[in-house]
Amino acid sequence: MSPTGKLKLIDRVSAINWNRLEDEKDLEVWDRLVGNFWLPEKVPVSNDIQSWATLSPAEKLMTTRVFTGLTLLDTIQGTVGAVSLIPDALTPHEEAVYTNIAFMESVHAKSYSSIFSTLISSKEIDEAFAWSEANPNLQRKAEIVLEYYRGDDPLKRKVASTMLESFLFYSGFYAPMYWSSRAKLTNTADLIRLIIRDEAVHGYYIGYKFQKGLAQVTQAEQDDLKAYTFDLLFELYENEVEYTEALYGELGLTEDVKAFLRYNANKALMNLGYEALFPKEDTDVNPAILAALSPNADENHDFFSGSGSSYVIGKAVETEDDDWDF
Amino acid sequence: MGSLVYFSSVSENTHRFVQRLGLEELGISVHRIPLRPADGFLRVDEPYVLMVPTYGGGNEGGAVPRQVRKFLNDEHNRSFVRGVIAAGNTNFGAAYCIAGNIVATKCHVPYLYAFELLGTAEDVTRVREGLGRFWQRQSSTKAPAQLSA
Numbered sequence: 488m489s490p491t492g493k494l495k496l497i498d499r500v501s502a503i504n505w506n507r508l509e510d511e512k513d514l515e516v517w518d519r520l521v522g523n524f525w526l527p528e529k530v531p532v533s534n535d536i537q538s539w540a541t542l543s544p545a546e547k548l549m550t551t552r553v554f555t556g557l558t559l560l561d562t563i564q565g566t567v568g569a570v571s572l573i574p575d576a577l578t579p580h581e582e583a584v585y586t587n588i589a590f591m592e593s594v595h596a597k598s599y600s601s602i603f604s605t606l607i608s609s610k611e612i613d614e615a616f617a618w619s620e621a622n623p624n625l626q627r628k629a630e631i632v633l634e635y636y637r638g639d640d641p642l643k644r645k646v647a648s649t650m651l652e653s654f655l656f657y658s659g660f661y662a663p664m665y666w667s668s669r670a671k672l673t674n675t676a677d678l679i680r681l682i683i684r685d686e687a688v689h690g691y692y693i694g695y696k697f698q699k700g701l702a703q704v705t706q707a708e709q710d711d712l713k714a715y716t717f718d719l720l721f722e723l724y725e726n727e728v729e730y731t732e733a734l735y736g737e738l739g740l741t742e743d744v745k746a747f748l749r750y751n752a753n754k755a756l757m758n759l760g761y762e763a764l765f766p767k768e769d770t771d772v773n774p775a776i777l778a779a780l781s782p783n784a785d786e787n788h789d790f791f792s793g794s795g796s797s798y799v800i801g802k803a804v805e806t807e808d809d810d811w812d813f
Numbered sequence: 814m815g816s817l818v819y820f821s822s823v824s825e826n827t828h829r830f831v832q833r834l835g836l837e838e839l840g841i842s843v844h845r846i847p848l849r850p851a852d853g854f855l856r857v858d859e860p861y862v863l864m865v866p867t868y869g870g871g872n873e874g875g876a877v878p879r880q881v882r883k884f885l886n887d888e889h890n891r892s893f894v895r896g897v898i899a900a901g902n903t904n905f906g907a908a909y910c911i912a913g914n915i916v917a918t919k920c921h922v923p924y925l926y927a928f929e930l931l932g933t934a935e936d937v938t939r940v941r942e943g944l945g946r947f948w949q950r951q952s953s954t955k956a957p958a959q960l961s962a
Contacts, residue, residue, distance in 0.1 A: 512823055519869045680906050687904030688869070695824050754902070757826075757930035767935050781903035783910060788927035790896070791943025808874045812886040813919065 496574065503579040510699070513580035516692045520587045523684060527598035530678040532605045538671045539606045545737050548615075550662055550672075551607060552734055555619040557659040558599040560651060561682075563629055565592030567636050568648050572693065575641035581696065588689050595682045602675055624730035628655060631723060642704070645697035646716050646759060650723060653690035653755035654748075656683075658731050661744045661776065668775040676779065683780070694758030701760070716759060720752060747772050814839075815895060815948045818857055819864035820846040820881045827866045827900055830932045834941045841944060846884050855884060860893045860951070862925065862944060867901035867912035877912045885920065895951065896925045898940065903929060 508514055542550065569589035576582040603612045619625050632655070635647035660683055667676035701709055731744045750770040753763035763770075777784050817836055821827035828845070836843055846855050863885075867876050885891050897920070899913025910927040917924040926943060928936040 510823070515822075515868075522869065683904045684906065687902045691824075691902070698824075753933065754930055760931075762931065763933045767933065777903065781906050781909040783907055783914070784903045784927075788899075788910065788913065788924055789939070790923050790925040791939055791947070808877070808879075808882060810879070810882055810886075811919065813888075813891070 497576075497582070501579060503583060505580065508580060509578040510580065512692070512695060513578055513584055516688060517580065517584050517587065519688055520584070520591065520685075523681075523688065524591075525681050526594065527601045527678060530674055530681070532602055532674050532678060535672045535674045536606065538666075538673070541671065547607070549734055549738060550666070551603070551611060551615040552618055552622075553659045553662040554599045554602060555615045556622075556625050556730075556734075557656060558596050559619055559625065559629055560656055560659075561592045561596035561599070563632060563636075564648070564651055565589050565596055567633060568592070568651060569689075571636040571644060572641075572648060572696075575644065575700075577696070577699070584692060588692075591685050591689075595685070598678055598682065602678070606675075622730070622733060624726050624733060627726050628723065628730065631719075631726070635719075642697060642700050642712055643715060645693050645700065646712070646719060649690050649694045649697060649758050650719060650755050652686045652693060653758050654720070654752050655723065655727070656686055657748055657751040658727050658734065658744060661735075661740075661747050664776050664779040665740070667779040680780075690755065690758045694755075694760065698760040713761065716756070716761065717764070720756065720764070724748065724752060743773050743776070746770060747776060814841055815860040815862065815951060816842040816844060816857070817864060817944065818844045818846060818855070818861040818884075818894075820878050820884075821866065822878065823848065826931055827864060830900065830928070830937070830940075831864065833932070833937045834944075836941070836944065839941070839945045841948060846880050848880070850880070850883070854887075855890070856887070857890050857893055860895050862896040862898060862947070863894055863916060864898045864900070865912045865916060867899055867905070867908070867910050869905070869908075876908060877915050881912075881916075885916070891920060894920050894922055896923045896947065898926045898928075899924070900928055900930070900932070 505514065539547070566589075569585050569592060573582050573585045576585065603615075607615075632647050632651050635643050638644065660679060663672060663676040663679040666672040701712060704712075727748050728745060731748065732741050735741050735744050746769065749765040750772050753765055753770060756762065756764055817831065817834075819827055819831050821829075821831070831843060831845075842859075844855060844857055844861070847853050863881070865877060865881050868878055869875060885894070894916075897913050897916040899910040899916075901908075901910035901912070903909045905911075913924045913927055916922070925947070926936075926940055928940070932940075
């Protein structure tokens with residue numbers, strides 16, 4: 488709902504023709520999203536019950552709170568965020584991609600509920616949701632993003648949406664990667680990795696559409712939007728640091744999480760077409776966390792540095808395309 | 814000196830990275846693989862390093878963009894490839910920059926470097942300097958036409 492209370496909808500609908508594309512990225516991303524489709528029921532989270540029992544009370548509390556926070560963000564993105572982008576779409580195919588994104592965000596939100604119902608009691612679930620309702624930083628984060636979704640600037644909406652997809656989730660995503668690196672809650676981590684993969688496509692696509700829109704406005708407006716983007720990033724970052732301390736402080740993980748936040752903040756900016764802000768020394772993610780995120784992200788891919796004595800011949804897990812001639 | 818051949822989609826991410834490298838100043842020429850089949854076919858007659866973005870990930874195939882597969886399917890083009898650099902996103906997990914693994918394996922060339930999205934300032938420096946050294950070494954040692962595994 489917009490501040491005036493009127494539901495904003497697109498004015499006119501033409502039948503969508505996928506054989507006449509105005510932007511080939513729409514079909515490419517649609518195909519990728521459909522190909523990546525998954526449901527939480529396919530991931531055997533119940534295999535984590537024994538592992539869950541080995542966590543300390545403080546570790547369980549942190550993990551439960553992390554997932555309620557993620558649930559809130561995915562709920563926002565599914566019911567408001569991706570939907571709010573539809574009236575601004577430049578092509579009917581772009582509208583269709585947003586409906587796909589909105590649906591997947593709802594799948595993500597439901598996934599956390601399936602993790603909860605598998606691992607913890609309904610009393611604990613209720614307590615965690617009560618904590619998230621009362622946590623000022625989580626509420627502030629939701630408020631900042633919702634404010635822009637309700638606003639009347641389509642490009643600012645895309646900036647806020649890309650920040651959410653590519654930056655604001657990661658204070659939460661850290662936790663399952665941390666557990667995975669310690670061989671705990673590995674099935675839960677597998678499920679979260681599917682969410683992380685989806686968010687990459689969402690952030691890439693919305694950021695790409697932002698850049699297309701940016702190219703249509705004057706230099707002065709471009710300058711304003713860039714300043715706005717960096718201001719928003721700083722505002723969100725300060726809030727994320729406090730939120731991180733509230734979640735992870737007791738476990739002594741705050742600094743480790745903050746490096747992960749800055750690393751992802753840089754990626755959010757890059758998705759919007761801007762250069763990375765935080766320097767390398769501030770974004771050196773704990774190698775164990777990076778390996779949990781991506782086992783392929785190792786030093787072997789830096790032949791230039793001389794550290795890798797030989798080159799890597801691939802672990803080509805990807806399905807082979809059938810149009811290679813050799 | 815060798816050259817750089819790259820592909821970049823309409824998002825232009827890889828294109829912008831290449832522009833920041835300033836390779837022409839090092840005497841390394843740059844060729845771009847056309848965006849679509851209708852835009853013509855690139856034929857290369859000198860040794861090159863291939864820079865390729867990784868599409869998607871997951872189990873659906875298509876990690877190496879179709880236009881790059883077509884470019885490498887040409888035996889003449891393929892005979893000049895000396896190394897590969899890939900772009901990607903660690904969010905894709907095991908499929909991060911896997912286009913680099915696929916090309917390195919199929920063409921028996923070293924996987925030189927991987928970077929994320931637009932690349933950081935450090936990525937630009939490392940690739941620029943790395944390519945400069947790579948081609949100097951190739952010309953001074955008169956390396957065999959193609960490195961093999």
